[in-house]
Amino acid sequence: MQTTVSLWPLIGVAVIIIGFLLRFNPMLIVAAASIVTALAAHFPPDKILAAIGSGFLKTRNIPIIIFLPLAVIGLLERHGLRERAQMWIASIKTATAGRLLIIYLLVRELTAAAGLTGLGGHPQMVRPLLAPMAEGATETRFGKISDAVRYRLRAYAASTDNVGLFFGEDIFVAFGAIVLMVTFLKEAGISVEPQHVAVWGIPTAICAFLIHGFRLYLLDRRLEHELGGQRAGRSEADAKADAAQDTTNAAGDQA
Numbered sequence: 001m002q003t004t005v006s007l008w009p010l011i012g013v014a015v016i017i018i019g020f021l022l023r024f025n026p027m028l029i030v031a032a033a034s035i036v037t038a039l040a041a042h043f044p045p046d047k048i049l050a051a052i053g054s055g056f057l058k059t060r061n062i063p064i065i066i067f068l069p070l071a072v073i074g075l076l077e078r079h080g081l082r083e084r085a086q087m088w089i090a091s092i093k094t095a096t097a098g099r100l101l102i103i104y105l106l107v108r109e110l111t112a113a114a115g116l117t118g119l120g121g122h123p124q125m126v127r128p129l130l131a132p133m134a135e136g137a138t139e140t141r142f143g144k145i146s147d148a149v150r151y152r153l154r155a156y157a158a159s160t161d162n163v164g165l166f167f168g169e170d171i172f173v174a175f176g177a178i179v180l181m182v183t184f185l186k187e188a189g190i191s192v193e194p195q196h197v198a199v200w201g202i203p204t205a206i207c208a209f210l211i212h213g214f215r216l217y218l219l220d221r222r223l224e225h226e227l228g229g230q231r232a233g234r235s236e237a238d239a240k241a242d243a244a245q246d247t248t249n250a251a252g253d254q255a
Contacts (some may be wrong), residue, residue: 007042011040016030019033035048038051073081073123073124079129082128085133090139090140093136095140096220097135097153097220099132099220101157101187104157105209108165111168111173112165112172115175117165120164126161126162131154135155145227149227160212163208171201171202173198178201179194182194
């Protein structure tokens with residue numbers, strides 16, 4: 001005799017999709033989805049509240065771990081961390097946004113492969129350091145950049161961190177996804193070792209590095225094409241201004 005399985009609890013997935021499409025607060029979306037799912041599964045209200053309270057008590061220390069570094073980073077930014085990063089990268093004349101991001105991609109993949117996933121990240125590395133350095137390198141070469149170029153550089157900085165972390169951590173043998181795959185395969189009757197799964201993550205990581213590195217190389221080419229004319233025009237204007245100033249000074253000396 002087959003047991004009928006209710007699919008109504010899956011309505012929580014629809015709540016999450018709709019919430020993110022409408023760009024609501026993620027915490028509000030998750031809370032609403034959990035409540036809707038529980039109601040669809042015919043959970044009584046007291047059991048729903050008990051489950052939410054139990055989950056909060058088990059994870060109440062996590063916000064402290066997350067928010068304390070953010071407070072430190074915010075304090076550093078207030079005291080000029082972003083400006084210092086831009087000034088430092090501006091002192092390296094050969095630096096470009098693409099070259100900088102390629103180096104970071106390599107470092108991010110290698111550290112993630114060693115299990116050091118916390119050394120990077122958007123709040124602690126991309127926003128305060130990597131993105132300002134990419135912007136500073138571009139401004140050093142081409143002068144003041146538009147907001148569109150600035151946002152593009154920030155997007156590339158964020159994507160570089162994502163690619164390096166995602167494909168680098170697949171090489172770490174104790175990574176949760178590898179353990180999950182090994183467990184799933186064993187349940188299916190396929191015996192594999194975690195280190196074998198991790199080893200086969202290396203070709204993927206290399207391909208990801210080459211592909212995204214090529215995209216960063218194209219970023220430099222695109223910036224040179226878009227902003228190189230601006231730099232040439234600015235240099236010509238500066239030369240004309242200098243010539244006009246010299247003419248004015250010469251006329252003043254003759255007078």
